Amino acid sequence: MIEWRWHLVWELAPRFVDAAGKTLLAAGGGYSIAVVLGLVLVLAQRTRFRPLTFAVREFVELIRSTPLLLQVFFVFYVGPQFGLVLSPWTAGLIAIGLHYGAYLSEVYRGGIESVPAGQWEAAKALNLSVVRTYRRIVIPQALPPAISGMGNYLVGIFKDTPMLSVIGVTELMHTATAVGAESYRYLEPYTMVGAIFLAISLPAAYLISRFEKWVRRTLGMVK
Amino acid sequence: MTYIEFLQVHGSRMADGTVLTVVQFLLATVVAVVVAVLFGLMRLSRNPGVRGVATVYIEIFRGTSLLVQLFWIFFVLPLFGLNLDKFVAGFLAVGLNMGAYGAELVRGAIRAVPRGQWEAAVALNMTDRKRMWRVILPQALVIMLPPWGNLVIEILKGTALVALISVADLMFEVRQINIATFLSVQAFGTALIVYYVLARFLVTPFMRALERFMSRKIGRA
Numbered sequence: 001m002i003e004w005r006w007h008l009v010w011e012l013a014p015r016f017v018d019a020a021g022k023t024l025l026a027a028g029g030g031y032s033i034a035v036v037l038g039l040v041l042v043l044a045q046r047t048r049f050r051p052l053t054f055a056v057r058e059f060v061e062l063i064r065s066t067p068l069l070l071q072v073f074f075v076f077y078v079g080p081q082f083g084l085v086l087s088p089w090t091a092g093l094i095a096i097g098l099h100y101g102a103y104l105s106e107v108y109r110g111g112i113e114s115v116p117a118g119q120w121e122a123a124k125a126l127n128l129s130v131v132r133t134y135r136r137i138v139i140p141q142a143l144p145p146a147i148s149g150m151g152n153y154l155v156g157i158f159k160d161t162p163m164l165s166v167i168g169v170t171e172l173m174h175t176a177t178a179v180g181a182e183s184y185r186y187l188e189p190y191t192m193v194g195a196i197f198l199a200i201s202l203p204a205a206y207l208i209s210r211f212e213k214w215v216r217r218t219l220g221m222v223k
Numbered sequence: 224m225t226y227i228e229f230l231q232v233h234g235s236r237m238a239d240g241t242v243l244t245v246v247q248f249l250l251a252t253v254v255a256v257v258v259a260v261l262f263g264l265m266r267l268s269r270n271p272g273v274r275g276v277a278t279v280y281i282e283i284f285r286g287t288s289l290l291v292q293l294f295w296i297f298f299v300l301p302l303f304g305l306n307l308d309k310f311v312a313g314f315l316a317v318g319l320n321m322g323a324y325g326a327e328l329v330r331g332a333i334r335a336v337p338r339g340q341w342e343a344a345v346a347l348n349m350t351d352r353k354r355m356w357r358v359i360l361p362q363a364l365v366i367m368l369p370p371w372g373n374l375v376i377e378i379l380k381g382t383a384l385v386a387l388i389s390v391a392d393l394m395f396e397v398r399q400i401n402i403a404t405f406l407s408v409q410a411f412g413t414a415l416i417v418y419y420v421l422a423r424f425l426v427t428p429f430m431r432a433l434e435r436f437m438s439r440k441i442g443r444a
Contacts, residue, residue, distance in 0.1 A: 002302040065376055065422035066415050067383035070394060074415065077407035162290040166387065173290060186298040194295060197287040205286075 008188045012179060019175035020196050026092060026171055027158040033097025034157065035150075038104030045109065063102035069163050071095045076167045092164035100157050104150065111146030112138060144216050151208030155201050162193075172196060229409045233400050240396030241417055247314045247382040247392055248421075254318020255325050255378055262322065263329025277326065284323035289381055292316050297388045313385030313392075321378045328374065332367035333359060365438050372430035376422050383418075393417060 044056040063071070075098075076091035086094070115138050123133040162173035176189035265277035284292065293316040300307060307315065336359050344354035386394035397414040401407050 061423060062415070062419050065380070065427075066418040067380040067394065069383045069386070070397075070411060070414055070418065073398065073401070074407070074411040077401060077411065081405065081407050159286075159288040162288045163384075165290075173288070173294075177294075180298070187302050190291065190295045190299050194283075194287045194291050197291060198283065201286045202282060 002187060005185070005188060008183070008185060009192065012189065012192065015175055015179070016172065016192055016196065019170065019172045020200075022169070023158070023161050023171040024200075026089075026096070026161045026164055026169060027154075029093045030096035030100060030161070031154055031157050033093060034100035034104050034153070037097060037101030038108055041101060041105035042108040042112065045105070046112075060102045060105055063099055064106070068095065068099045068160055069166065071099055072163055072167055088164070088168040091167060092169045096157060096160065096164065099160075100153055103153050103156075107146050107149035107153065108142070110149065111142035114145050115141045140219055144212070144219060147212045147215055148209075151205075151212065154208065155204055158201060158204070159197065224406070226409060229406060230413070233404075233410070236396045236400065237393060237413060237417070240391060240393035241421075243390065244379075244382055244392040244394070245421070247310075247317070247385055247390065248379050250314040251317035251321065251378050251382055252375060254315060255321040255374070258319055258322025259325025259329050262326035263333065266326060266330045267333060281323045281326055284320050285327075289317065289320045290384055290387070292320055293384055293388060309385075309388045309390050313388060313390045314382070317378060317381040317385070321374060321381060324377070325371070325374055328367045328370050329363070332363040335366050336362045361437075361441050365434075365441055365443065368430065368434045368437060372427065372434070375426055375430060379418070379422055379426060 041056055041060060045053050045060075047053060072092060072095040075095040076086060076088065079086045079091070119137055119141065120133070123137045128137065161169075161171050165171060165174035165177065168174070172193045176193045179189040180186045262277045262280055265273050266281070268274050268277075293312070296307065296316045296319075297309060297312040300312075340358055340362065341354070344358045349358070382392060383394040386392055386398060389395065393414055397410040401410040404410070
């Protein structure tokens with residue numbers, strides 16, 4: 001049996017706080033890419049140009065059905081083969097942004113498809129431009145059903161950032177492994193990482209569900 | 224080196240890795256289903272203690288990363304005298320993690336079975352166990368199978384992480400090949416295709432067939 005050493009926890013605390021910041025930065029950066037990319041992917045699937053629609057559809061399926069870990073390696077190692085060296089951070093953010101962009105495009109698609117056809121027709125009958133139709137009619141109605149999915153993936157991307165440790169992004173998991181290698185103590189570092197993840201993801205999930213309710217209320221869609 | 228030559232040299236290693244990935248996937252799925260049913264039912268218990276245990280389990284496994292859990296099971300549990308082989312630790316971690324997500328699907332599906340079905344079973348004087356097994360669970364199964372289709376793909380993808388504790392699955396093998404040859408596009412690209420084919424052309428059609436089979440079984444073709 002092994003005893004828990006509190007002094008080690010206090011010693012490591014500053015390093016873990018720093019690493020937690022980097023984890024949040026990776027999650028936030030990756031999510032920002034994903035939010036925009038998801039929008040591009042969903043709009044590309046809504047064009048009438050068949051080959052594009054098909055290619056994007058298959059691309060999204062490919063990304064969604066292969067492991068993120070493999071994609072991280074792919075992005076990081078493929079560049080140098082063609083003379084393009086990416087830093088761990090760049091490669092990591094691209095990989096995670098791409099992965100979650102594909103997921104978010106499906107969330108957006110669900111939201112857009114939940115807007116009744118009559119709304120599109122009415123917008124057309126009122127001679128609204130495409131931009132105005134999306135901005136004033138479709139997006140306000142497509143948003144509430146999409147928010148819960150978007151929130152889940154925000155928490156999801158946060159929990160997937162440890163995978164970036166494999167290419168040397170110095171986030172929480174990377175720090176814990178480094179501590180383990182230096183001190184031969186694994187109990188405290190790995191448990192601390194778990195505790196930090198819980199301490200962030202549980203309140204985040206709660207806040208997101210509150211936010212979702214608030215959006216529904218604000219847009220006058222109380223259920 | 225052409226791609227064909229690459230496959231001739233490294234194909235057998237990747238095939239071995241793929242077999243291990245599939246084995247890990249199947250075992251992890253079994254663990255996940257057992258965990259999901261167990262904790263899903265516990266979440267619906269009338270006993271607040273039982274419910275609390277299930278809630279804590281689900282929140283812990285859903286609130287932290289699979290990678291953290293895998294490393295915890297593999298590196299920390301031995302410190303408490305519980306030594307797990309890396310192969311066992313691998314599918315166990317994936318199964319325990321995904322089971323927590325599955326438990327919520329089980330709970331949701333059971334609650335989605337119409338009230339009348341419960342009342343009818345009570346009216347027919349069925350025992351609690353019989354009501355669950357013969358009336359509620361079969362209908363809940365049909366409700367939850369479509370989301371399970373997604374979860375099963377997540378399980379397949381999750382098994383790639385076992386490579387990080389040196390289980391020689393497909394992910395592990397292509398990483399070794401990449402280190403030895405630096406042919407990253409070929410190595411990782413092939414693995415991407417293999418995972419894609421497994422997910423899209425084996426697992427998904429199987430789950431769809433299962434959905435159809437089960438809904439026919441309860442007379443909802």
